[in-house]
Amino acid sequence: MAVCSRMLINTILLEFHDNIYSRNLSEYRKMERIKTCAWWPSWRKDVIEYCHSCDRCQNSNKATGKRFGLIIHIQEPSTPLEVVHMDWVTSLPSGGEKCYNACLVIVDRYRKTPIFLPCHEDDTAMDTALLICNRVISHTGLFIIRNRDPKFTSDLWTNLHKLLGTKLSFSTSYHPQDYVLAARMIRTLEDMIRGFCAYGLEFKDSYGFTHDWCTLIPALQLSYKTSIHASTGNTPAMLEKGCNPKIPVDTLKKYLVDINLAASSFELFIDKVGHHANKIINDAFEYAKQKWDKIHKTPELKAGDLILVSTLNFNNIKSPKKLKYFFERPFIIKALHGTNAVQVEFSGELENKYPTFPVSLVKHYTSSDKELFPLRNETPSEVQPLDQIEEKKVLKVLKERRLREKMKENTWSGTEIHNMKMNGL
Known part of the structure; x- marks a missing residue:
């Protein structure tokens, strides 16, 4: 049937796209259905445009094809501790004299050297700043931090960096690839702790397993620093000091010949190791870029779109x-x-x-032409926050909360026990 009326064309498009019996079919299937009962000039173009400009389809369908965003080569540091990555391991059991339940992980991007600092989940930006200044900066000097944690984006931390004369580089929100180095280090640390942590009534069993994870941190940090990193081809300790610290297994090497570098060749050795590590890192980036760019493309976006x-x-x-x-x-x-x-x-x-x-x-987003498709019923979705709910009254306290082994005192209001202080919460 040849169709000439625009109103009839819109009715056909409405029935073959918006009707529940033909909803969510592909463009090809829609065109196969339509051509069995109707035809008009440029009908294929109208069907494709009608499908592409549908609000519900654009919101509910997953993005297919190549994703936006080619990989960008972030300027790599040329010296140790020039750029570091930071993140937290949380939800750990209480450990140590101060009942630590989190661990701040700091990773040097150049040498891959880790620093593990036990801390608390509820530490403020000031607590974190003092911890880093007292435990890290006093030994390493200033550096650039890459992260977007609320503790780092706060005004206090930004001003502190400004006073110290260092730089705080924010990563992109919702983009875990920016801080993958810290995330991978956290995963490694969790695996190491899990392998040597025991849970039970005994503080330490016959095999040396303990439930106090804080006591494991120094040994685990040394273990990682003396292990070869795949991206550099050397151990972090070798890139840092030009030699590996002695560990218990080295006692088995006392019958081997020990080769010590002369002072004149030590500087040359450190320089060659650094150049070799940089070459391996650049080669790894080029390989990753080649793989990434195969399934990604550059978006054609501009302000106002x-x-x-x-x-x-x-x-x-x-x-x-x-x-x-x-x-x-x-x-x-x-x-x-x-x-x-x-x-x-x-x-x-x-x-x-x-x-x-x-x-x-x-x-x-493809806008719908209201003059071309006047019968389309646009129903934009509404976003409603979950926090807009009725305030509920507290009937019974089932659990107490301790803050660093100190009992916290709260005051409940808005109920029949208004202004009554409840100790032990």
Whole structure:
């Protein structure tokens, strides 16, 4: 049947796309259905445009094809402790005299040397700054920190770095590839602790396993520093001092010939080791870039464009996790940060959310032509935070909370026991 009426064409598109009996079919299947009952000039173009400009399809369908964002070579440090990565291991059992339940992990990007500092999960930015100044900077000097933890993005930490004369480099939000070095070190540390930690009534068993993980940190740190790193081809200790510290297994080597470098050749040895490590790191980056760029592409975005943002990191959307949209309503690009990050313009309930996203979490938005498709019913989704719920009254306290072995005193208000102090909480 040849169709000439535009109203009839829109009705056909509506029935073959928006109707529940033909919903979520591919463009090819829709065209195969439509051509069995109707035809009009440029019908294929209209079907493709109608499908691409559908709000529900753009929000609910996953992004296919090559993802946005080619890999960028971050300037590698040329000297030890020039750039470090930081992150925390949390949810650890209480250990040590001060009941530590977290560990701050610091990794030198040049030598891959780790520093493990036991701490508390509720440490403030000031606590973290003092810990690093007293335990790290006093031995290593100033360096550049790459992270986006709230403790580092706070005004206190930023001002402290300004006073010290060092630089704080923020990584992109929602982009774990930026701090993969610290994340990989955390995974290694957790594996090492898990292998030597025991849980039970005994503080230490006959095999030397203990449930106080703080006592394991010095030995584990030495173990890692004397192990060869794949990306440098040397141990972190060798890149740091030109030799490996003695460990118990070295007592078995007393019958071997010991080769000591002369003082005149020590500087040359350190220089060659550093150049060799840099070459291996650059080769590893080129290999990773080649693999990454095969499945990624450069986005064609500019300020003012409309894009959809992935809901992967949106935890305040009021909808079942299985059925929530993969992308959220169109947002305007406010600015571009390089080629791999965009800043969008949030409003309403999303104003407090960090507005910068990597391009791998966005995709182009295709607007619908209301004059061409007047029958389309656009129903934009609404984002409602979960924290907008009724305040509930406390009926019974089931568990007590201790803060560094000190009993905390809380005051409950808004109930019948208003202004009654409850000790032991």
